[in-house]
Amino acid sequence: MKIKIKYTAQLKSEAGKTAQEYEVKNGESITELMANVAEQHSQKFRTILFDEKGQFRPSMLIAYNGNRISPATSPEWKENDEITLMSPIAGG
Amino acid sequence: MIQLTEKEKAVYEWQMSVPGVGEEGQQKLKGASVLVSRVGGLGSVVAYELAAAGVGKLVLAHGGNVKPSDLNRQLLMTDDWLGKPRVESAKGRLLELNPRLEIEMIHSNINEENAAEVVSQVDMIVDAAPLFQERFLMNREAVAQNKPLVDCAMYELEAQIMTILPGQSACLSCLYPEMPPAWKREFPVFGAVSGTVACLGAMEAIKLITGIGQPLTNTLLTMDLRDMTFERISLERAAGCKICGKEK
Numbered sequence: 001m002k003i004k005i006k007y008t009a010q011l012k013s014e015a016g017k018t019a020q021e022y023e024v025k026n027g028e029s030i031t032e033l034m035a036n037v038a039e040q041h042s043q044k045f046r047t048i049l050f051d052e053k054g055q056f057r058p059s060m061l062i063a064y065n066g067n068r069i070s071p072a073t074s075p076e077w078k079e080n081d082e083i084t085l086m087s088p089i090a091g092g
Numbered sequence: 093m094i095q096l097t098e099k100e101k102a103v104y105e106w107q108m109s110v111p112g113v114g115e116e117g118q119q120k121l122k123g124a125s126v127l128v129s130r131v132g133g134l135g136s137v138v139a140y141e142l143a144a145a146g147v148g149k150l151v152l153a154h155g156g157n158v159k160p161s162d163l164n165r166q167l168l169m170t171d172d173w174l175g176k177p178r179v180e181s182a183k184g185r186l187l188e189l190n191p192r193l194e195i196e197m198i199h200s201n202i203n204e205e206n207a208a209e210v211v212s213q214v215d216m217i218v219d220a221a222p223l224f225q226e227r228f229l230m231n232r233e234a235v236a237q238n239k240p241l242v243d244c245a246m247y248e249l250e251a252q253i254m255t256i257l258p259g260q261s262a263c264l265s266c267l268y269p270e271m272p273p274a275w276k277r278e279f280p281v282f283g284a285v286s287g288t289v290a291c292l293g294a295m296e297a298i299k300l301i302t303g304i305g306q307p308l309t310n311t312l313l314t315m316d317l318r319d320m321t322f323e324r325i326s327l328e329r330a331a332g333c334k335i336c337g338k339e340k
Contacts (some may be wrong), residue, residue, distance in 0.1 A: 008314065009247045010274050018316070048274045059272040061312070067326045068312075084325070086314070088272035089247040091134045092222030092281070 001079045005037060009087035014045040024081075029074040030064070031056055033083065048087060061086035094123045094148070100192065104146050110304070117302035118146060124301045125149035127214040129202050129230065131182040133165030133286030134220035134244045134293065139182060140168065141294035142218075143190040147301070150186070151214050153198035153206075154178045165283030202226045207233050216240040216300060218293050219264075224271055231256070231264035235336045240300050240307075244293040248280045249318040251289035254308055254327070255296050258336060261309035262327040265335040285317055 006019040024033060034056065038046040051057055056071050063084040064075055075081070096118055101108070104118050124147050128135045131154045139150055158169045158178050168182040179197040186193055198210060202221060211217060211233035219230050219241055227243070234241035234256060241256040243264055256263050292313070299305040312325040331337060 008316070009250055012250075013248070018319075051273075057270075057273070059268045059270050061267060061325070063325045066324065068328065084323075086325075087247075088224070088268050088275055089245040089250065089252065089279075090222050090224055090227060090275055091130070091220040091245050092132050092277075092279070092286070 001077060003077060003079075003081040003083060005033075006082060006084045008084065009089050011045065011048055011085055011087045014048060015041055022083075024077050026077060027074055028077070030062055030069060030071045030083070034062075034071065034085070049085070059088050061088070093119045095119070096122065100146065107145065112304040113302055117304065120301050120303070121146045121298070122148045124216070125151065125214040126297055127151045127153065127210060127217045127230075128220060129198075129210075129217070129226065130154035130221050131166070131168055131178065132162065132220065132222065133281065133283055134246065134290045135218070136166045136168040136182065137287045137290030138218045138220055138244070138294045138297070139186060140189065141291055142297060143186045143193050145294070145298055146190070147193070147297075149194040149196070149214075151196045151198065151210060152179050152182055153200065153202050153210060154182070155200040165281065165286045167283065167287070202229050204229065208236070211237055211239060214239070216297060217242070218297055219243045220290070220293070222277055224268070224275060227264060228268075228271075232335055234258055235263055242293045242296045242300075244289050246281055246286050246289055249282065249285055250314070250316050251285055252312055252314045253289050253292050253296070254312045255300070257307065257309050262329045263333065263336040266330040266333045267312070267327065269330070269332075269334065288317065289315070 002021050003024050005022050007015045062069050108118050128139045131152050157175050158173045162169045168185040173181040183195045207229040219227050221227050235258040238258050243254050245252050310327045315322045
């Protein structure tokens with residue numbers, strides 16, 4: 001089923017778009033989803049999401065339909081669900 | 093409760109008529125002290141709005157001198173102050189607006205040596221610092237000293253804000269359990285973006301001081317001014333948070 005993945009801040013800049021559609025599989029975890037999505041983007045995009053050992057960076061924020069969610073979670077996906085991947089930002 | 097002078101009643105007449113504020117709310121603002129760190133793009137506007145609202149004391153922490161690249165967004169810095177200390181420019185501008193304001197200048201950024209002492213001087217904090225090292229120190233001290241913290245951030249045409257009530261809502265370390273490696277000190281931004289989220293941050297501080305409205309706790313408000321999208325992300329405290337974790 002189709003879901004929408006939205007990006008913010010540096011991830012948006014690296015992705016070159018604010019959002020994309022994604023065909024998610026039943027039982028697919030957030031971590032699996034991110035690994036699959038990262039393959040479609042640049043190395044820099046991947047290094048924002050994953051460290052050199054391939055581990056997901058805990059400083060990334062992920063929201064599932066407006067609620068923060070753990071990357072280990074496998075939501076009960078529904079058509080038009082939204083995942084937001086948020087790069088940390090600060091002030092200045 | 094601190095009393096208002098006749099001049100103050102005249103200056104704050106319009107906001108005292110906001111439901112729930114009144115003279116008592118204005119007295120609370122006059123008796124309040126707020127740390128704003130730093131007073132750059134975000135902190136300048138936060139401090140200006142708090143000064144305008146009649147907050148009694150501001151502690152401003154910001155090291156270094158005014159640079160040309162500050163002037164697109166750091167609205168308390170002026171062209172004639174280039175090369176001179178930022179906090180002194182900030183103090184001058186704020187006192188022009190509100191000469192009744194008490195200002196304490198810290199001529200450095202928040203660091204390991206001064207964080208606990210600076211936070212101990214105030215009732216609450218508005219975090220407007222560009223480095224996560226500073227932000228984590230303010231978060232740690234806010235939790236340790238049980239003081240509210242309003243966290244403002246920006247990037248390009250995006251911004252976000254959350255309010256932290258220690259022991260009651262998610263803290264900065266609940267969101268970011270480790271130093272974000274991708275964040276860089278210098279980033280693209282317009283002053284209108286920092287000013288937008290700074291006004292929201294000042295409003296959060298005013299709400300907390302006066303007790304009106306609902307603070308933005310356990311919620312990250314995100315905005316993208318490129319298409320004017322505003323969203324609320326629901327948060328929870330992280331049980332394993334090394335700063336505010338419930339098992340501590």
